[in-house]
Amino acid sequence: MTSFRDRVRDAFDEGVPVAIDRGARGHYEKRVQATAAFPQMEQMRDRARRIRADVIAHLDEHLATFAAAVEAHGGTAFFAADAAEANEYIVGLARTEGVSRAVKVKSMVTEEIELNPVLEAAGIEVVETDLGEFIVQLAGEKPSHIIAPVLHKDRYDVAELFAEKLGVEYSDDPSQLNDIARTHLREKFLTAEMGISGVNFAVAEDGSVVLVTNEGNGRLCTTAPRIHVAVMGMERLVRDRHDLAVMLEVLARSATGQGLSAYSNVVSGPRRPAEPDGPDQFHVVIVDNGRSATLGSAVAEILYCIRCGACLNACPVYRHLGGHAYGSVYPGPIGKVITPSLFGLEEWHELPAASSLCGACKEVCPVRIDIPKLLVELRRQSTDEMQPSIRRGLAVFAWLSTKPRLYRLATRVAALFGRMWSRDGWLRRIPFALRGWTGERDLPAPAKQTFSDWWRNRGT
Amino acid sequence: MERDQFLGRVKAALRGAQLPDVEGPVDSPPVTFEDPVERFVEMATSVNADVVRIRSTADAVDHIPASAGRGRSIAWDGLDDYVPGIYDSLAAAGWERADATVGAGSWRVDHQRIGTATLGVTAVDVAIAATGSLVLAHGAGRPRSASLTVEHHVALLPVTRIVNSLEAAVAHVDWEGTSNVVAITGPSRTGDIESILTLGVHGPRHLTIVLID
Numbered sequence: 001m002t003s004f005r006d007r008v009r010d011a012f013d014e015g016v017p018v019a020i021d022r023g024a025r026g027h028y029e030k031r032v033q034a035t036a037a038f039p040q041m042e043q044m045r046d047r048a049r050r051i052r053a054d055v056i057a058h059l060d061e062h063l064a065t066f067a068a069a070v071e072a073h074g075g076t077a078f079f080a081a082d083a084a085e086a087n088e089y090i091v092g093l094a095r096t097e098g099v100s101r102a103v104k105v106k107s108m109v110t111e112e113i114e115l116n117p118v119l120e121a122a123g124i125e126v127v128e129t130d131l132g133e134f135i136v137q138l139a140g141e142k143p144s145h146i147i148a149p150v151l152h153k154d155r156y157d158v159a160e161l162f163a164e165k166l167g168v169e170y171s172d173d174p175s176q177l178n179d180i181a182r183t184h185l186r187e188k189f190l191t192a193e194m195g196i197s198g199v200n201f202a203v204a205e206d207g208s209v210v211l212v213t214n215e216g217n218g219r220l221c222t223t224a225p226r227i228h229v230a231v232m233g234m235e236r237l238v239r240d241r242h243d244l245a246v247m248l249e250v251l252a253r254s255a256t257g258q259g260l261s262a263y264s265n266v267v268s269g270p271r272r273p274a275e276p277d278g279p280d281q282f283h284v285v286i287v288d289n290g291r292s293a294t295l296g297s298a299v300a301e302i303l304y305c306i307r308c309g310a311c312l313n314a315c316p317v318y319r320h321l322g323g324h325a326y327g328s329v330y331p332g333p334i335g336k337v338i339t340p341s342l343f344g345l346e347e348w349h350e351l352p353a354a355s356s357l358c359g360a361c362k363e364v365c366p367v368r369i370d371i372p373k374l375l376v377e378l379r380r381q382s383t384d385e386m387q388p389s390i391r392r393g394l395a396v397f398a399w400l401s402t403k404p405r406l407y408r409l410a411t412r413v414a415a416l417f418g419r420m421w422s423r424d425g426w427l428r429r430i431p432f433a434l435r436g437w438t439g440e441r442d443l444p445a446p447a448k449q450t451f452s453d454w455w456r457n458r459g460t
Numbered sequence: 461m462e463r464d465q466f467l468g469r470v471k472a473a474l475r476g477a478q479l480p481d482v483e484g485p486v487d488s489p490p491v492t493f494e495d496p497v498e499r500f501v502e503m504a505t506s507v508n509a510d511v512v513r514i515r516s517t518a519d520a521v522d523h524i525p526a527s528a529g530r531g532r533s534i535a536w537d538g539l540d541d542y543v544p545g546i547y548d549s550l551a552a553a554g555w556e557r558a559d560a561t562v563g564a565g566s567w568r569v570d571h572q573r574i575g576t577a578t579l580g581v582t583a584v585d586v587a588i589a590a591t592g593s594l595v596l597a598h599g600a601g602r603p604r605s606a607s608l609t610v611e612h613h614v615a616l617l618p619v620t621r622i623v624n625s626l627e628a629a630v631a632h633v634d635w636e637g638t639s640n641v642v643a644i645t646g647p648s649r650t651g652d653i654e655s656i657l658t659l660g661v662h663g664p665r666h667l668t669i670v671l672i673d
Binding site for chain 1: 461462463466467468469470471472473474475476477478479480482483484485486487488489491503507588590591592593598599600601602603604605608609626627629630635637638639640641642643644645646647648649650651652653654655656658660661662663664
């Protein structure tokens with residue numbers, strides 16, 4: 001994969017679509033309005049944080065309770081240590097059951113474990129049914145936002161894509177594009193043998209899984225096919241239905257500014273004997289894939305995240321870059337912590353650095369995760385362990401700062417060189433180790449007088 | 461991975477976890493409204509549902525949509541508890557029941573047949589004033605499809621079933637008897653393309669709530 005710096009440069013060179021900034025801002029403003037219209041919001045956020053903290057602190061016990069409850073309803077709970085185990089289980093099930101087509105609800109964890117290519121390699125057709133995710137799949141791309149996967153596309157892109165891939169007449173009217181997708185996907189829903197979903201919340205006390213969608217594809221995927229497979233990160237749990245209610249109060253308001261999404265769908269096992277519809281089989285795949293390592297680390301708080309996407313919308317870096325430049329399925333502020341935690345800091349150490357630590361993410365987080373603090377912690381680890389040259393450079397600076405005479409001399413020399421290299425008051429390029437600083441921007445030339453000289457002479 | 465091994469790994473991780481001290485409240489004052497019914501109507505309307513209020517149950521059938529054209533319908537069992545004679549009225553209005561293939565209480569949804577139904581009629585277990593939502597518990601004679609695969613969903617709601625908040629609604633649902641409970645807030649919707657609101661993506665395009673006083 002290309003480096004983060006290259007991807008950022010590409011994003012700027014190509015010009016990130018205005019749609020991203022507009023879309024993210026739109027979601028952000030809707031959240032502000034929804035929060036203002038709900039006087040209990042701040043208290044609900046406190047409660048939601050408490051609920052997440054309590055469940056994560058005893059996660060092993062709640063997982064055991066949850067799995068037992070799933071089985072009591074006639075479902076199956078499978079524990080997957082990593083992506084490979086999860087994918088192997090699902091493909092194995094599909095093979096045993098003779099599944100040739102699976103319909104999917106948009107899910108971050110199935111993106112994370114890269115389930116679709118594994119199913120496709122086994123000859124099983126996988127159809128994404130969330131409108132945005134369906135568009136992403138047709139285009140052969142990756143989602144650019146946790147809850148709005150095609151934030152990077154406009155209606156004309158979609159119109160051309162549908163005309164090309166689905167052989168329909170060109171239309172750039174969103175409502176007609178919607179009808180095209182509805183007709184195309186309805187047939188898939190009614191013929192698929194397996195429905196695959198993620199899980200917004202899983203309720204430990206009764207073994208239910210909760211899917212929150214606006215389109216209704218979450219309900220169709222868990223109703224029409226005869227097998228439902230729900231894939232969940234192991235931290236998705238809440239203790240009981242009362243806690244679930246609190247989490248739902250903050251989720252939709254934070255994500256899209258809705259009081260509740262159109263469908264909050266609570267699924268408890270397969271269809272009961274007398275029920276007229278619903279699947280015959282219900283499987284929950286509980287995925288670790290780096291989460292227990294994260295739990296045992298200094299950034300364990302990130303497991304409180306409920307994937308609402310509010311921090312993406314609030315983040316000035318995300319709004320300028322878009323989701324793809326991050327290079328991970330989890331973009332934005334939360335992704336800068338989740339990605340290195342799950343997939344390794346060594347490979348992803350640049351992500352925590354790509355933040356101004358402005359704190360906009362922490363301000364909007366429904367469970368008040370201290371994202372800036374976690375980013376600083378990851379930066380500390382990455383410089384300590386992986387970038388000894390930075391550590392050495394800072395050590396020299398620290399030593400110099402404690403030697404006033406030497407420090408004054410050094411700053412004077414640096415200022416002298418700085419002025420020598422500058423043109424019209426600007427440093428366009430600094431050589432050697434510091435050249436990265438002027439790669440994308442100019443630096444004002446140093447003043448003739450250093451600050452400490454000015455300070456000493458200020459009274460005279 | 462074996463379950464015990466998986467859980468053992470989580471337990472071991474918890475011993476080294478650096479989690480913040482969180483002492484937030486476990487409770488907060490209940491959400492209440494002076495006039496929950498008025499609030500419900502306001503909120504349901506704001507999410508694009510049509511709300512009609514009837515005084516006499518005989519009027520209910522008048523609000524079954526005519527615009528969708530007559531065809532097949534899916535209706536829950538037991539609706540005549542709210543609106544006596546509703547099944548006969550539906551039939552008289554030209555709606556053939558797509559679901560009435562087997563005796564009441566034991567029938568299964570045939571998706572090929574259901575796929576052709578354009579109207580779904582359901583009851584509501586409890587409704588939420590704060591958000592204008594309807595909570596439906598599915599079960600025998602109460603198919604999910606009636607509020608899902610159709611073009612137009614008509615929900616019959618006695619005003620006495622409106623509560624203030626989602627938290628309050630949790631206690632009014634029979635959770636044990638069902639594999640599926642859904643809170644419905646307006647018709648199916650998306651803003652995926654340029655954040656432009658579009659109704660009826662996969663679920664119903666129209667939602668009519670018949671409020672029965």
